[in-house]
């Protein structure tokens with residue numbers, strides 16, 4: 001007599017029970033397991049940085065803006081898909097130590113570009129750059145599509161003079177896919193730009209080195225997760241051995 005197949009019963013999931021959130025580090029707001037605080041490298045930037053961040057980047061585990069924000073002395077991060085014109089105008093106009101800020105948009109395309117030389121940024125007679133402490137660099141943090149959308153939605157941002165990165169070296173950022181080789185992380189782009197605008201790239205070397213350490217940690221965690229996943233698949237697969 002054949003045994004009746006046994007039925008497997010699965011207890012229904014209680015969808016009304018609150019999901020337990022993973023504990024987060026109160027400082028970096030990352031899950032405790034991926035806390036990045038040990039990589040924070042205090043850096044006294046002269047050029048102030050305004051990061052306009054797309055909401056999808058805010059809790060992105062591989063996003064580098066949080067490490068940048070916690071490391072820089074002069075950095076504001078605002079999150080949104082669109083920004084209220086009055087609020088944005090206020091951030092752009094926030095006074096610098098000697099008065100009005102000269103705002104530049106870190107963006108590679110279109111007219112109004114002040115082309116840097118190999119020795120650092122050069123200024124055109126029509127657009128002389130003030131001393132670094134009076135410059136505010138605006139950086140759009142998101143995918144290229146998100147950044148373009150943010151730019152196209154803001155006449156204020158469109159009106160800013162643009163400043164491209166000076167001959168960037170290859171990206172160190174191996175944990176996220178770039179669409180073009182010259183694309184890089186927010187932290188790298190900011191450090192390269194600030195170093196060039198301030199004529200002191202070496203001041204950003206410690207933060208870039210810390211970034212390398214953080215990238216290596218994330219990559220190792222990814223490899224570990226991949227190995228665990230493949231081990232689970234292997235143990236579930238029937239053995240071919242006799």
Ligand SMILES: [Zn+2]
Pocket residue numbers: 025026027028029030035036037038
């Ligand atoms: Zn932390």
